[in-house]
Amino acid sequence: MTEASTRPASLGAAHTDLSAYDADTTERALIERRARHLGVGLLFYHDPIHLVRADGVWMYDADDRAYLDCYNNVPSVGHSNRRVVDAMVTQAAILNTHTRYLHEEVVAYAEELTATLPDGLDRVVFVNSGTEANELAMRIARTVTGKRGAVVMENGYHGNSNLIADLSLMGVAPDARAPHVAGVEPPDIHAGPFTGDDAAERYAALIDPAIAELDDRGEGLAAFICDGIFDSQGGLEAPAGYFPDVYTRVRAAGGLCIADEVQPGFARTGLMWGFSHEGVVPDIVTFGKPAGNGYPLAGLVTTDELMNAFTSRNIYFNTFGGNPVAAAVGRAVLDEIVDRDLCAHVAETGAYLRAALEGLHASHPEIGNVRGRGLYQGIALVDPTTGDPNPGLARLVPDAMRDAGALMGMTGRHGNVLKVRPPLVFDRANADQLVATLDRALTDLT
Numbered sequence: 001m002t003e004a005s006t007r008p009a010s011l012g013a014a015h016t017d018l019s020a021y022d023a024d025t026t027e028r029a030l031i032e033r034r035a036r037h038l039g040v041g042l043l044f045y046h047d048p049i050h051l052v053r054a055d056g057v058w059m060y061d062a063d064d065r066a067y068l069d070c071y072n073n074v075p076s077v078g079h080s081n082r083r084v085v086d087a088m089v090t091q092a093a094i095l096n097t098h099t100r101y102l103h104e105e106v107v108a109y110a111e112e113l114t115a116t117l118p119d120g121l122d123r124v125v126f127v128n129s130g131t132e133a134n135e136l137a138m139r140i141a142r143t144v145t146g147k148r149g150a151v152v153m154e155n156g157y158h159g160n161s162n163l164i165a166d167l168s169l170m171g172v173a174p175d176a177r178a179p180h181v182a183g184v185e186p187p188d189i190h191a192g193p194f195t196g197d198d199a200a201e202r203y204a205a206l207i208d209p210a211i212a213e214l215d216d217r218g219e220g221l222a223a224f225i226c227d228g229i230f231d232s233q234g235g236l237e238a239p240a241g242y243f244p245d246v247y248t249r250v251r252a253a254g255g256l257c258i259a260d261e262v263q264p265g266f267a268r269t270g271l272m273w274g275f276s277h278e279g280v281v282p283d284i285v286t287f288g289k290p291a292g293n294g295y296p297l298a299g300l301v302t303t304d305e306l307m308n309a310f311t312s313r314n315i316y317f318n319t320f321g322g323n324p325v326a327a328a329v330g331r332a333v334l335d336e337i338v339d340r341d342l343c344a345h346v347a348e349t350g351a352y353l354r355a356a357l358e359g360l361h362a363s364h365p366e367i368g369n370v371r372g373r374g375l376y377q378g379i380a381l382v383d384p385t386t387g388d389p390n391p392g393l394a395r396l397v398p399d400a401m402r403d404a405g406a407l408m409g410m411t412g413r414h415g416n417v418l419k420v421r422p423p424l425v426f427d428r429a430n431a432d433q434l435v436a437t438l439d440r441a442l443t444d445l446t
């Protein structure tokens with residue numbers, strides 16, 4: 001075993017150097033084959049897990065060891081969900097083709113999906129990934145505004161195409177920033193520059209100089225794009241009034257407001273859409289990950305006016321996006337959310353989990369704060385004496401949790417926030433197990 005204190009961070013790092021993994025790791029041969037042939041291969045944990053099946057909130061390795069999944073948001077209505085699998089298999093056995101023929105399923109899915117959104121957000125384009133959805137959202141914004149620039153959050157992530165990678169400042173070196181991108185400080189009321197009662201207004205006011213920067217560079221403002229749960233910034237809740245203020249400033253400058261709902265959408269926060277917490281209606285909503293419960297399904301929804309403005313000047317088609325199987329799967333996911341009342345379940349279980357995690361603070365002062373909404377909770381670990389971020393401790397926790405049979409992640413600008421973001425069918429008993437396991441892990445590590 002590598003000495004725990006000298007290990008590199010286990011999550012979110014690409015290890016092409018095999019010495020990053022424990023020498024006695026159980027699946028050494030598979031790791032070596034993977035390293036020989038995969039181009040880019042992020043791999044979690046120092047003793048990586050070889051998963052072979054999953055069901056509900058449980059994942060099983062090759063030795064049939066069960067892990068409580070506290071991390072995966074894609075299988076939102078549960079791993080191997082029967083209704084979703086049946087819809088997928090049934091439709092695949094009948095017909096699967098692109099969207100340039102008439103087909104009932106894709107239209108019915110578009111109708112059901114837009115019915116969950118505010119009036120006016122009526123036109124859907126289906127694609128295959130969150131990246132594609134955001135890329136198309138930016139193309140629409142650029143077409144209708146005639147400008148090129150975007151205001152984004154510092155350390156955000158929106159995808160991996162050329163344009164969207166430029167907008168994902170999490171992965172861009174400070175000297176490699178594109179001129180069409182201006183970053184603003186995320187509204188972190190726990191550890192950011194503004195923490196007082198006027199934080200919402202002070203964070204929102206940062207939008208104006210960012211827009212001015214884009215104007216000065218001759219790019220202008222096409223759009224403001226934001227993931228409202230702030231996944232890569234450590235999972236934040238924007239202070240009340242922040243988004244309405246930001247949207248007003250963006251629209252006054254002629255830009256569109258794009259809500260990237262790839263993380264918060266589909267009931268994750270206890271409401272169907274994350275932006276509904278904020279009192280705003282975006283011009284474009286993008287979605288992905290949980291929409292297909294693992295089947296590649298993503299898209300955007302916008303208004304008649306914006307869609308018509310775009311299609312009058314561009315041709316867009318997508319071979320796989322919104323095919324009959326994707327649509328059947330998407331409908332099954334929506335049906336599960338409604339029939340199992342998952343929004344209410346998430347709000348209730350999320351509040352229960354939040355209280356239990358906050359309760360750990362009494363015996364673990366290294367828990368600085370807990371943030372997030374619904375079944376997205378970030379646990380910020382700090383040095384109890386200084387209050388400074390404690391990435392040194394945070395990077396050890398996921399491995400300790402994995403050893404104890406629970407999977408969680410790590411996020412945040414300082415790498416000190418533990419990420420809890422389980423399938424939405426996670427219940428109180430699962431929350432109790434997670435909290436008890438975390439309690440033991442923190443006791444062992446401190």
Ligand SMILES: Cc1ncc(COP(=O)(O)O)c(C=O)c1O
Pocket residue numbers: 128129130131132134157158159160227231260262263288289298
């Ligand atoms: C907020 C957000 N937007 C967009 C994306 C990109 O989605 P995809 O990986 O499906 O391209 C991600 C992926 O992690 C994301 O977290």
